[in-house]
Amino acid sequence: MLQERPIMIKRLKDIWRLKRGEAVWLVGAGGKTGTLNRLARDFSCRQVIYTSTTALLRPDNLPHRLIICNSRAEFFAALKSYRLSKKSEILVPAASQIKRWPGDKKKRKVKGLPVEWITSAVERYPGLIFLIEADGAGNRCCKAPADWEPVLPVNPEVLLLIQGLSGLGKTISSRISHRPEIISSDTKSRYLNLRVYRELFASRDWYGEHLKTAGRAYLLLSQASRNRRLLTGKLAAELLKKIEKQRNSYLSRVKGITAVDYRSALEWLYHLEIRKDGLKWLMLNSRSKRI
Numbered sequence: 001m002l003q004e005r006p007i008m009i010k011r012l013k014d015i016w017r018l019k020r021g022e023a024v025w026l027v028g029a030g031g032k033t034g035t036l037n038r039l040a041r042d043f044s045c046r047q048v049i050y051t052s053t054t055a056l057l058r059p060d061n062l063p064h065r066l067i068i069c070n071s072r073a074e075f076f077a078a079l080k081s082y083r084l085s086k087k088s089e090i091l092v093p094a095a096s097q098i099k100r101w102p103g104d105k106k107k108r109k110v111k112g113l114p115v116e117w118i119t120s121a122v123e124r125y126p127g128l129i130f131l132i133e134a135d136g137a138g139n140r141c142c143k144a145p146a147d148w149e150p151v152l153p154v155n156p157e158v159l160l161l162i163q164g165l166s167g168l169g170k171t172i173s174s175r176i177s178h179r180p181e182i183i184s185s186d187t188k189s190r191y192l193n194l195r196v197y198r199e200l201f202a203s204r205d206w207y208g209e210h211l212k213t214a215g216r217a218y219l220l221l222s223q224a225s226r227n228r229r230l231l232t233g234k235l236a237a238e239l240l241k242k243i244e245k246q247r248n249s250y251l252s253r254v255k256g257i258t259a260v261d262y263r264s265a266l267e268w269l270y271h272l273e274i275r276k277d278g279l280k281w282l283m284l285n286s287r288s289k290r291i
């Protein structure tokens with residue numbers, strides 16, 4: 001049963017019911033950085049820990065302070081000090097700065113921290129919100145993970161699986177996809193069609209086991225621009241059907257499907273909330289047409 005919620009929700013943190021004291025782990029491709037930045041703004045850039053277990057770019061056009069942590073003790077000391085701050089400033093703890101090319105003076109990319117440091121910190125500092133990029137994608141719109149990816153704790157509290165839809169209909173290649181050889185080999189396809197995208201989100205062999213162990217998980221269809229609205233709706237419908245079939249299996253932790261586009265300004269098209277009582281709620285952006 002699909003019902004429409006009458007209330008308009010404007011912030012992604014409210015759509016996903018995120019609150020301080022939680023760790024939000026982002027995996028996939030094609031929108032992780034945009035989502036991290038949006039969530040940091042949703043929390044007013046206060047008491048926000050913005051970090052990674054792999055590598056990430058420092059926040060762009062957001063007030064932040066980078067701190068290099070050479071030990072767990074240094075990391076905890078930085079959090080203790082930051083917790084007392086009243087500034088609207090994101091804390092970006094990292095292991096080191098990374099040169100992306102010879103002579104790179106800005107060093108906007110940083111190396112992340114061990115998973116164990118972050119999970120311990122979440123328990124110790126419940127007043128903070130932790131936003132963690134846990135998967136590399138080489139700036140591609142979609143990806144399938146290698147055996148060692150993503151870099152997550154055993155039971156991530158909140159998991160956001162992101163895939164960018166700008167590759168829909170295009171040939172699977174390294175220009176568009178991260179680890180294209182895995183995608184083509186496992187799906188037996190040359191193109192990024194709806195079936196392939198469905199597997200990128202819901203394949204047990206790729207991200208399925210991580211979705212299974214999450215406290216709650218959300219599927220984020222990013223780069224869902226207006227000209228892709230029809231295909232986005234079809235993909236969401238296919239994913240919802242698969243979740244229904246696997247209700248008591250590895251997809252049981254998926255609590256919603258969200259379609260967004262960050263290219264100019266935030267414009268989330270719609271969010272399908274999957275509830276325990278079996279009802280599905282469709283929340284539409286005020287600027288979106290009904291799907």
